[in-house]
Amino acid sequence: MLGRASSVLRRTPASAWRRLLRRDFTIAIDGPAASGKSSTARAVAQELGFGYIDSGSIYRCATLLALRKGAEAGAGGHEDIAGLVKSASIDIRTRPGLQRPAPGVTGTGRIAVPDVQVLLDGEDVTREIRTPEVNRLVAAIAGDSSVREAVLHIQRSLAGAAETMPAAATSGGVVMDGRDIGTTVFPDAELKIYLDASAMARAIRRWDEMSSQVSEAKAGVPSPRGAGSGCGQDQDQSESGSESAVDRTPAGYPSVEDIARELEQRDYADINRKHSPLRIAPDAIVIDNTSMTFERQVYTIVDLARERMGLPRKYDDV
Numbered sequence: 068m069l070g071r072a073s074s075v076l077r078r079t080p081a082s083a084w085r086r087l088l089r090r091d092f093t094i095a096i097d098g099p100a101a102s103g104k105s106s107t108a109r110a111v112a113q114e115l116g117f118g119y120i121d122s123g124s125i126y127r128c129a130t131l132l133a134l135r136k137g138a139e140a141g142a143g144g145h146e147d148i149a150g151l152v153k154s155a156s157i158d159i160r161t162r163p164g165l166q167r168p169a170p171g172v173t174g175t176g177r178i179a180v181p182d183v184q185v186l187l188d189g190e191d192v193t194r195e196i197r198t199p200e201v202n203r204l205v206a207a208i209a210g211d212s213s214v215r216e217a218v219l220h221i222q223r224s225l226a227g228a229a230e231t232m233p234a235a236a237t238s239g240g241v242v243m244d245g246r247d248i249g250t251t252v253f254p255d256a257e258l259k260i261y262l263d264a265s266a267m268a269r270a271i272r273r274w275d276e277m278s279s280q281v282s283e284a285k286a287g288v289p290s291p292r293g294a295g296s297g298c299g300q301d302q303d304q305s306e307s308g309s310e311s312a313v314d315r316t317p318a319g320y321p322s323v324e325d326i327a328r329e330l331e332q333r334d335y336a337d338i339n340r341k342h343s344p345l346r347i348a349p350d351a352i353v354i355d356n357t358s359m360t361f362e363r364q365v366y367t368i369v370d371l372a373r374e375r376m377g378l379p380r381k382y383d384d385v
């Protein structure tokens with residue numbers, strides 16, 4: 068996608084980009100790892116008939132490129148990685164989800180979470196960008212300014228081109244999630260959300276998500292990102308799942324503690340890096356979803372967006 072972006076568009080500031088591409092409403096969702104950004108952003112996009120861009124998957128593609136080429140994330144290696152990113156074609160496709168409950172989890176019946184497919188030079192890398200190897204390296208790669216600059220152009224380019232989902236009368240906007248969307252990528256976004264949850268809730272959710280993907284893979288169920296998400300659990304369910312999650316951890320599979328450690332290290336790197344660190348934008352609305360259902364967080368954001376678009380709220384009675 069970047070390969071096709073003209074040099075004029077590359078120099079265009081974010082606000083002009085959006086006017087040019089007729090994106091009339093942008094929702095930026097930032098927050099730490101596994102706080103629910105992507106699943107929430109996808110559901111919000113479908114509710115509003117917006118496009119959706121998962122910006123973390125672009126950094127993950129950059130990391131996969133680096134791993135495949137054996138490029139070092141240390142001194143001297145980043146220029147190469149930025150070069151690899153610039154010459155790659157990265158595309159994120161969204162397919163509207165059906166209103167269905169996530170496997171084995173209650174409470175998601177009314178929410179549709181679209182599936183997302185990530186293409187790197189035409190190859191479907193949706194699963195490969197979420198391996199432990201990529202998880203370990205991605206924050207280091209994302210800490211480099213030349214890599215971030217290359218990714219920034221892709222983020223804006225994809226946001227402009229994102230296919231909107233068929234649905235509501237409010238179509239035309241875009242939802243993007245990541246770490247610096249409200250602070251750097253779209254600092255003038257009409258709605259900025261900072262999604263957070265306790266470290267343990269986030270680790271358990273990621274464990275649940277991974278284990279349901281393992282079960283689906285064993286059962287031969289194709290699982291693009293989104294199909295097997297554990298949306299809709301509230302914190303009580305999640306926390307009570309903690310011990311059983313530990314008990315159920317199969318050999319060779321990361322435990323909840325392993326995942327918590329990995330998330331903590333990545334959050335630390337994302338918060339403490341020099342360039343575009345993870346921060347709460349001054350005009351962001353903070354939503355802590357530790358004890359909130361998935362439905363509630365989606366409806367809250369949809370109604371905030373509707374209000375700012377001059378539309379009546381829809382979910383006060385739900």
Ligand SMILES: Nc1ncnc2c1ncn2[C@@H]1O[C@H](COP(=O)(O)OP(=O)(O)O)[C@@H](O)[C@H]1O
Nearest residue numbers: 101102103104105106272296297298300360361
């Ligand atoms: N309020 C919530 N309660 C329980 N689980 C949730 C909630 N919000 C999201 N999840 C689940 O948490 C997991 C991580 O969410 P995800 O959207 O991938 O986070 P992120 O994009 O921030 O890494 C997913 O399985 C998702 O369905």
Ligand SMILES: Nc1ccn([C@@H]2O[C@H](COP(=O)(O)OP(=O)(O)O)[C@@H](O)[C@H]2O)c(=O)n1
Nearest residue numbers: 100101122123124126205206209245246247
């Ligand atoms: N806007 C963004 C998005 C992701 N990233 C980086 O990419 C990594 C992976 O992002 P992600 O959103 O896929 O991560 P999860 O929260 O899904 O685990 C993050 O840990 C950051 O290091 C970033 O720096 N800026």
